[in-house]
Amino acid sequence: MKGEKCEVVDIWQILGKRWSLHILKNLSTNENIRFNELKRLIPDISSTVLSQRLLELEREGLITKKIYSEIPIRVEYGLTLRSKELETILQQLSNWIAKWNAHEKKKEAKAFPQMSKS
Numbered sequence: 265m266k267g268e269k270c271e272v273v274d275i276w277q278i279l280g281k282r283w284s285l286h287i288l289k290n291l292s293t294n295e296n297i298r299f300n301e302l303k304r305l306i307p308d309i310s311s312t313v314l315s316q317r318l319l320e321l322e323r324e325g326l327i328t329k330k331i332y333s334e335i336p337i338r339v340e341y342g343l344t345l346r347s348k349e350l351e352t353i354l355q356q357l358s359n360w361i362a363k364w365n366a367h368e369k370k371k372e373a374k375a376f377p378q379m380s381k382s
Contacts, residue, residue: 292351296340
């Protein structure tokens with residue numbers, strides 16, 4: 265079926281960007297979270313990239329941004345109902361990754377038995 269558009273490709277252009285899934289996973293385990301808290305949970309991400317990803321995810325309707333008119337201003341991020349549906353998939357992906365990592369460690373232990381004894 266040539267010429268048909270693949271919806272997976274469309275969503276993967278959003279979710280496939282570096283840090284997007286990590287951000288969504290952290291938001292799924294924390295009801296609402298502030299920028300600096302999220303930054304602490306993902307220490308390898310730069311503030312600029314975190315800001316960009318949050319903006320992209322908000323534009324796609326996957327996260328909410330709530331601004332409190334306080335001094336200093338307070339901003340919290342959370343998942344939308346639409347992205348809460350991803351929580352199950354993210355959990356399944358985490359389970360798969362854990363199984364994958366366990367399999368890789370077993371393979372490594374067999375390949376380098378002397379290293380696994382130390």
